[in-house]
Structure formats: structure tokens, C-alpha cells
Amino acid sequence: xxxxxxxxxxxxxxxxxxxxxxxxxxxxxxxxxxxxxxxxxxxxxxxxxxxxxxxxxxxxxxxxxxxxxxxxxxxxxxxxxxxxxxxxxxxxxxxxxxxxxxxxxxxxxxxxxxxxxxxxxxxxxxxxxxx
Amino acid sequence: xxxxxxxxxxxxxxxxxxxxxxxxxxxxxxxxxxxxxxxxxxxxxxxxxxxxxxxxxxxxxxxxxxxxxxxxxxxxxxxxxxxxxxxxxxxxxxxxxxxxxxxxxxxxxxxxxxxxxxxxxxxxxxxxxxx
DNA sequence: TCATTGATCAACTGATTGGTTGATTAAGAG
DNA sequence: CTCTTAATCAACCAATCAGTTGATCAATGA
Numbered sequence: 001x002x003x004x005x006x007x008x009x010x011x012x013x014x015x016x017x018x019x020x021x022x023x024x025x026x027x028x029x030x031x032x033x034x035x036x037x038x039x040x041x042x043x044x045x046x047x048x049x050x051x052x053x054x055x056x057x058x059x060x061x062x063x064x065x066x067x068x069x070x071x072x073x074x075x076x077x078x079x080x081x082x083x084x085x086x087x088x089x090x091x092x093x094x095x096x097x098x099x100x101x102x103x104x105x106x107x108x109x110x111x112x113x114x115x116x117x118x119x120x121x122x123x124x125x126x127x128x129x130x131x
Numbered sequence: 132x133x134x135x136x137x138x139x140x141x142x143x144x145x146x147x148x149x150x151x152x153x154x155x156x157x158x159x160x161x162x163x164x165x166x167x168x169x170x171x172x173x174x175x176x177x178x179x180x181x182x183x184x185x186x187x188x189x190x191x192x193x194x195x196x197x198x199x200x201x202x203x204x205x206x207x208x209x210x211x212x213x214x215x216x217x218x219x220x221x222x223x224x225x226x227x228x229x230x231x232x233x234x235x236x237x238x239x240x241x242x243x244x245x246x247x248x249x250x251x252x253x254x255x256x257x258x259x260x261x262x
Numbered sequence: 263t264c265a266t267t268g269a270t271c272a273a274c275t276g277a278t279t280g281g282t283t284g285a286t287t288a289a290g291a292g
Numbered sequence: 293c294t295c296t297t298a299a300t301c302a303a304c305c306a307a308t309c310a311g312t313t314g315a316t317c318a319a320t321g322a
């Protein structure tokens with residue numbers, strides 16, 4: 001009876017993807033998978049956790065759309081989806097570039113002088129006191 | 132008495148940053164902050180949650196190094212740190228490019244022919260059967 | 263068929279998180 | 293000093309998550 005779904009429709013995808021990368025074990029798996037497909041057991045080796053836990057981590061990555069899986073006899077090789085990673089960087093860069101361009105504008109406005117400004121109280125940003 | 136810290140030293144930073152972006156509310160805040168600094172109250176407006184919850188979200192972003200805060204009378208404007216965002220894309224791109232280059236190599240190896248390969252059992256990746 | 267290997271399912275526990283309400287600090291304005 | 297505004301602190305609750313153990317499924321080989 002809480003949290004109405006007004007945030008977005010595609011939010012879930014980003015949610016799961018960023019959440020998946022928020023774990024050092026899963027990031028290490030991504031790093032390893034970037035070098036080539038691997039099985040659950042291969043991915044489990046570097047860690048001191050059970051195979052079940054590794055399987056769960058991989059499921060998280062899979063549910064986030066970051067990896068896919070195929071079948072090779074008993075093995076289920078995990079494959080990294082580079083396109084999914086690109087979607088993440090695209091989201092981040094979108095806002096990073098906006099922020100940087102704003103900073104650049106401010107820079108020009110100050111005449112390319114950058115003193116030791118530590119306490120900028122919204123210099124190039126008109127502050128509205130609506131209330 | 133669990134999980135030895137063998138994962139990495141800078142893991143914490145990435146942990147917190149990705150975790151911070153794994154929440155739609157915090158992502159919306161990042162999007163808003165890319166347009167300019169804002170206060171807690173301004174950031175709280177679009178959401179149906181209390182100011183305290185918003186304050187916590189901002190603390191998460193701050194602890195992740197994604198935003199900084201200054202002081203302007205009673206207000207504490209939040210400022211987006213574009214460099215922190217860039218560090219995230221740098222991490223992702225690092226492994227994305229490795230995976231893509233691997234895929235490109237495989238592509239050339241197949242003579243630019245891409246049939247309906249669905250079950251690639253590690254084609255350009257020597258698989259060791261140790262046991 | 264039976265044993266083995268790779269991987270998952272199910273149930274449980276401990277820790278963490280997202281959210282709330284209520285009280286409190288900090289800075290001005292009267 | 294008192295009041296208002298901005299924001300945080302503290303305690304608490306419900307839900308989720310990371311990890312475990314134990315049992316089970318699926319594919320292969322004897």
C-alpha cells in the first residue's frame with residue numbers, strides 16, 4: 001500500500017543494472033566475463049562463498065540484463081552483454097555532460113578565472129524564492 | 132567473522148556509487164542536479180515522501196561521492212560532482228571495451244559471417260577441463 | 263539403471279535498507 | 293527572546309538481501 005509506480009517504466013531496468021554492479025563480487029564477475037564466457041564454477045573459484053551464492057549473483061546479473069546464458073551439456077556458460085553496459089554509460093553520460101556544460105558556461109562567465117572558490121553559493125544559478 | 136576484504140581497496144567507492152544510482156528517487160535527483168544545484172526541499176518536491184527520507188537519499192549520494200554540499204544561510208545546496216560520474220563510466224567502459232574487442236576478434240575469425248549462433252561454447256576462449 | 267558432475271530450488275537466518283514519526287539543531291526575522 | 297524555516301538526528305517498523313545448509317533437477321558416462 002505504498003510507493004505508487006510513478007517513477008518510470010524503464011526504471012526497473014536501470015534499478016536492477018546499477019544494483020547488480022553495486023556488489024564487488026558481481027563486479028568481479030563482470031570483469032572476468034569481459035575476458036570470456038565462464039561457468040558458475042569458474043566464476044565461483046576466486047571467492048570464498050558457496051556455489052549457491054554465486055548462482056544467485058549470476059541470476060541477479062541475468063535479471064538485470066547484463067548477462068545471458070546458454071547451454072553446453074551440463075554447463076551453463078555465462079555471457080556478458082556489452083550492449084547492456086553501454087546503456088548504463090549512456091544514462092550516466094547524459095547527465096554528466098549536462099552538468100559539465102553548465103560548469104563550462106560558468107567558467108566562461110567568470111572569464112576563465114578559477115580562484116580558490118570553495119563556497120560557491122549558486123553563482124550562475126538564479127535562485128528562486130517562490131515561497 | 133566473514134568475507135575477508137580481498138575484493139579490492141577501492142571497492143567501497145564503487146559499491147556506494149552504483150548502489151546510490153540503483154534507486155529511482157536518487158537517479159531523479161541526479162537528473163535534477165545536473166540542471167543546477169538544489170536544496171533538500173527543492174529535491175523533495177517531486178516525490179511523495181518526507182523530507183527526512185529525502186535527506187537520507189542525499190546522504191547516500193554524498194557518502195558515495197556523487198554530490199557535495201555547501202552552506203547558504205539555513206540552506207544546504209546540493210551540488211552534483213560530474214567527475215564522480217565519469218569515474219563510473221570509466222569503470223564500465225573498461226570492461227565493455229574488452230568484451231567488444233573480443234567479440235570483434237571472433238567476428239573476424241568467422242570471416243564476418245554471423246550465422247544464428249546461439250550456443251557458442253567459448254569459441255575464442257580455450258576451455259580447460261582440469262578434472 | 264546407477265553414479266557423477268554442474269547447477270538450481272527451497273527454506274531459513276542475520277544484516278541492511280527505505281520509510282515513517284517525533285524531537286532537535288542552526289540560522290535569520292520579528 | 294520568540295517564531296519560522298531548513299535540515300538533521302534518533303528510534304522504530306516492514307521489506308528486502310546476502311549468505312548458509314540440505315534436497316533436487318538435468319545431462320552425461322559407466
